[in-house]
Amino acid sequence: MMSTTQPMQNMGALSHLRVLDLSRVLAGPWATQNLADLGAEVIKVERPGSGDDTRGWGPPWIRDDKGEYTHDSTYYAAANRGKRSITVDIASAEGQKLIKELAAISDVVVENYKIGDLKRYGLDYEALSAVNPRLVYCSITGYGQTGPSAHKPGYDFVFQAQGGLMSITGERDEVPGGGAQKVGIAIADVITGMYASVAILAALNHREVSGRGQYIDMALLDCLVALGGNQVTGYFSSGKVPFRYGNAHASLVPYQVFQTADGSMVVAVGNDAQWQKYCQAIERPDLASDERWIKVTGRITGREVLIPELEKTMRSRTSASWIEKLEAFGVPCGPINNYQQVFEDPQVTHRQLRVDMPTEDGGSVSTIASPLRLMGTPVQYQRPPPKLGSSTESVLKTLLNKTDDELEAYRHAKVI
Known part of the structure; x- marks a missing residue:
């Protein structure tokens, strides 16, 4: 064979x-x-x-x-x-x-x-x-x-x-x-x-x-x-017309752009286990143990309260520092690259x-x-x-x- x-x-x-x-x-x-x-x-x-x-x-x-x-x-x-x-x-x-x-x-x-x-x-x-x-x-x-x-x-x-x-x-x-x-x-x-x-x-x-x-x-x-399958299927079920979340996500929190000490970056917490790791990485055990935020449903419905807390913490370090720290904990994150930076990325070069x-x-x-x-x-x-x-x-x-x-x-x- x-x-x-x-x-x-x-x-x-x-x-x-x-x-x-x-x-x-x-x-x-x-x-x-x-x-x-x-x-x-x-x-x-x-x-x-x-x-x-x-x-x-x-x-x-x-x-x-x-x-x-x-x-x-x-x-x-x-x-x-x-x-x-x-x-x-x-x-x-x-x-x-x-x-x-x-x-x-x-x-x-x-x-x-x-x-x-x-x-x-x-x-x-x-x-x-x-x-x-x-x-x-x-x-x-x-x-x-x-x-x-x-x-x-x-x-x-x-x-x-x-x-x-x-x-x-x-x-x-x-x-x-x-x-x-x-x-x-x-x-x-x-x-x-x-x-x-x-x-x-x-x-x-x-x-x-x-x-x-x-x-x-x-x-x-x-x-x-x-192409709008996720949003449209939700609309068919709930009758609620989807709206703009900007760089946030309708079904995941935190999943957005954060301002840092020297710019901005993306954090994409995809499940509850990653949320716990994220809280460890940013040294916020108070958020990790808070019953309101343990499950994604609570983070979605309470995003208006939770996100300002995260924004305050994320502004305390540079993007590069956060990326190194978050990746060490296995939290999905990344820089916001222009196309020059994309083609300087080691992974893009390798591929x-x-x-x-x-x-x-x-x-x-x-x-x-x-x-x-x-x-x-x-x-x-x-x-x-x-x-x-x-x-x-x-x-x-x-x-x-x-x-x-x-x-x-x-x-x-x-x-x-």
Whole structure:
């Protein structure tokens, strides 16, 4: 039996799969980058001349071999590692034919066009599954394929508001700086990309049983609402609408930011045993033995009395001093790092979470490593974020057997 830690001849877990990526911006590209990291061949189809919208979302920009800024943004680089880029005008009849030919030899199609757009081009699931019944076809839209809002465009900021996330993010209205806040990343797009990856893999697995692919309808609003599972389930049970706790936790106390003698830090007491250890570490046996605080329920209902006592004690030492002392007692805690500090953290360095890749023009780009750690088929970083259309000729020649004359005719007609 093969060792669970022995790579399987440097194969990716999905190296037997081909993905046709018709998506752009973030949610779709995030999903297809996951598949590419796992070894799938991902062919990114872009608009001739301009490509993915995010290529122009700079600064910051990727640098070339001379250290000069290119026309591709780091935003684009963050979600398009591991892919090959081809340019095809899908509004043209010849372009549509090329996409159908590629779909016929692909396992997955991912797209995020507005509802009805690809049907108009003859590239919807019904059309492509007719030429490839085993095709898994994933559509990503803001509101899904059905419902009264299905026709609307969708943006992360809107979904963070409409989907409830901003109602529980930020400080309470009555405290300084209070009010609804968005999460600092495009969480609706990222979480939809992750859910889409799971759905695609599930459909591929079922294909092994049924012999057929299927259609997947992914919506950013659905995924953002699903992200609120803990709070929403509590609301369903109690009827009480969740509200903003700032950096505190609705169900755990203390679980928040504390000001220290030289800044601030996080303490995350996750259970009653850790509460006792925390009290030992901060030398507050009076709090440890107080019947009001022994159980988490009492700490939750009495937080307005308890927290000021803890705040007073936490301000007596520096953050570094507290972290050393709390960790010695096994109490979860940590500094509040900016991203420079994150990538100076010994654990982050050890886990090699920064990946430096040479670009196609001789420059370099740094991206964040995939957190998917498969021991037998490890993630590999074989392709940098591609230049626009850099693989058009090789893909059409190798996969579709197009001749030089045919390629020249496509160029002349501006199909590619």
